[in-house]
Amino acid sequence: MEIISKINIILSISVFNDLISVPCANRNILGCNEVKSKSDKAVSPIVAVVLIIIVAVSTSLIMHNWITGTSSTVGDVSKVGSERLVIKAAYLDPGTGEIVVYLQNIGTKPINVNTVYLKDPSGNIVYTWSISATVDPGHKGTVRLGPPSGITSNTRYWIAVAGSASTAPFEISLSSFTSCPPLGWDYYRVINVTNPTSFDVNNIPVRIRLNSSNFDFTHANIDGSDLRFYLAGCSTQLYYWIEYWDRSDNLGIVWVNVPELPSHSTVQIYMVYHNPSAGFDPVYYNASAIFLFIDTMETWTGWESRGSGVVTQVDNPVFTGSYSLEKNTNCDPNGGNKSIGVTLNSESFALDAYVYRGSDLSCAVDRIGVTSRSGNGYGVGLWHGSSRIVIDKRTNYNREEHYIGIGIDPQYRWYRLTMYWFTGGTIIGNAQELNGNLIGSFTWSDTSYNNFESVYVLGGKTYYVDNIKIYRIIPDPVNPEPLIQVGPEQT
Numbered sequence: 001m002e003i004i005s006k007i008n009i010i011l012s013i014s015v016f017n018d019l020i021s022v023p024c025a026n027r028n029i030l031g032c033n034e035v036k037s038k039s040d041k042a043v044s045p046i047v048a049v050v051l052i053i054i055v056a057v058s059t060s061l062i063m064h065n066w067i068t069g070t071s072s073t074v075g076d077v078s079k080v081g082s083e084r085l086v087i088k089a090a091y092l093d094p095g096t097g098e099i100v101v102y103l104q105n106i107g108t109k110p111i112n113v114n115t116v117y118l119k120d121p122s123g124n125i126v127y128t129w130s131i132s133a134t135v136d137p138g139h140k141g142t143v144r145l146g147p148p149s150g151i152t153s154n155t156r157y158w159i160a161v162a163g164s165a166s167t168a169p170f171e172i173s174l175s176s177f178t179s180c181p182p183l184g185w186d187y188y189r190v191i192n193v194t195n196p197t198s199f200d201v202n203n204i205p206v207r208i209r210l211n212s213s214n215f216d217f218t219h220a221n222i223d224g225s226d227l228r229f230y231l232a233g234c235s236t237q238l239y240y241w242i243e244y245w246d247r248s249d250n251l252g253i254v255w256v257n258v259p260e261l262p263s264h265s266t267v268q269i270y271m272v273y274h275n276p277s278a279g280f281d282p283v284y285y286n287a288s289a290i291f292l293f294i295d296t297m298e299t300w301t302g303w304e305s306r307g308s309g310v311v312t313q314v315d316n317p318v319f320t321g322s323y324s325l326e327k328n329t330n331c332d333p334n335g336g337n338k339s340i341g342v343t344l345n346s347e348s349f350a351l352d353a354y355v356y357r358g359s360d361l362s363c364a365v366d367r368i369g370v371t372s373r374s375g376n377g378y379g380v381g382l383w384h385g386s387s388r389i390v391i392d393k394r395t396n397y398n399r400e401e402h403y404i405g406i407g408i409d410p411q412y413r414w415y416r417l418t419m420y421w422f423t424g425g426t427i428i429g430n431a432q433e434l435n436g437n438l439i440g441s442f443t444w445s446d447t448s449y450n451n452f453e454s455v456y457v458l459g460g461k462t463y464y465v466d467n468i469k470i471y472r473i474i475p476d477p478v479n480p481e482p483l484i485q486v487g488p489e490q491t
């Protein structure tokens with residue numbers, strides 16, 4: 001109830017501001033403040049127009065509902081003696097989700113109104129607002145009503161105002177009703193996704209890293225299955241996939257597909273959570289809808305030996321799930337490869353995976369990459385022992401390697417290995433710890449190949465790979481991935 005009271009105060013203030021800010025230059029504009037002052041034998045300016053105290057009459061969830069839509073037909077006049085009140089217009093404010101009702105007293109006596117009803121086409125009351133307002137004779141007023149709950153989109157409703165006089169029902173079309181966060185979900189955070197480059201990008205995956213500084217893991221299901229992602233306003237749900245979720249370590253890695261991210265812009269997405277009865281979304285929890293290619297190694301399919309190499313599905317160690325890929329038996333350029341399923345043809349992309357190297361350093365470089373069917377392409381590697389980030393150029397699978405030294409050797413732990421390939425030939429090799437720290441980065445350039453159909457795991461032995469992904473990036477080597485800022489928790 002505290003929450004409701006607080007919101008009511010805010011709404012009342014917004015009503016006040018709205019009322020006093022509407023000019024009366026054009027007297028045909030409804031809702032303008034044309035009230036007389038008290039010295040003119042009217043009531044105070046605030047009261048004379050409409051003084052509204054909105055009292056919530058439903059659960060606190062109603063305050064989280066958003067509505068978009070339009071109105072409506074012309075209102076009718078109700079006659080109660082000399083009290084005559086009419087609804088001149090009603091519409092939905094898409095910015096606030098409120099229903100805005102313009103009233104006019106066309107009678108000769110002040111009219112007190114205390115209730116606004118939302119009725120269905122059969123006349124049944126589906127929602128009630130309690131208000132306290134007075135409209136003087138000849139004057140107009142604006143009532144802003146908090147978003148109702150329990151209504152259906154694309155349905156005709158009727159608004160009616162009652163008090164010392166009542167209006168006739170006034171039709172209002174709630175053409176597109178959306179609740180944000182959806183009913184049943186309690187929290188959300190606004191995530192700013194920024195594209196600082198001059199490139200427009202569509203359907204770009206964004207990687208959201210959650211930790212104790214930007215997320216309370218106790219507010220979501222133990223596996224994160226109640227997370228949902230939407231564009232602002234919650235009318236458009238977004239595809240998402242949880243790559244990693246560890247409540248005890250306060251670490252989550254979540255990917256979300258952003259449909260449009262124009263140049264030099266920030267798109268806000270809503271992360272909605274805390275619904276203990278929710279599981280993973282059956283439609284939108286979908287990694288295949290986010291990545292150009294993904295293999296979590298949970299279903300072993302499509303891998304072929306390259307040369308005399310061996311790649312197999314194993315259950316230890318794994319990064320996530322139950323299985324990973326083990327590369328063993330022979331060193332580079334032996335290993336395995338798998339068809340991507342699509343041809344990467346001149347469009348910038350990232351190849352990304354988690355890699356684990358244990359005690360066997362007999363061939364010490366972990367190497368993943370992409371090639372054409374004939375084995376021409378590029379890859380990224382991490383050289384254990386010597387601690388180097390490597391970029392491989394492959395011609396018929398044979399490597400030409402380029403590298404820089406780094407100060408860290410991520411042995412005995414899963415680390416992230418990424419190659420960014422840019423239209424124009426720039427290649428960046430990146431290695432990153434699970435905690436987000438950069439292990440090393442190396443940039444090289446070559447324009448020999450730009451057509452890739454196969455992903456490979458080559459290099460040394462024995463090491464493990466999980467969650468190989470290929471995804472679109474911003475074609476800017478300075479900012480290949482959007483910038484992410486997770487906002488505070490809201491209810």
Ligand SMILES: [Ca+2]
Binds near residue numbers: 296298322466
């Ligand atoms: Ca796996």
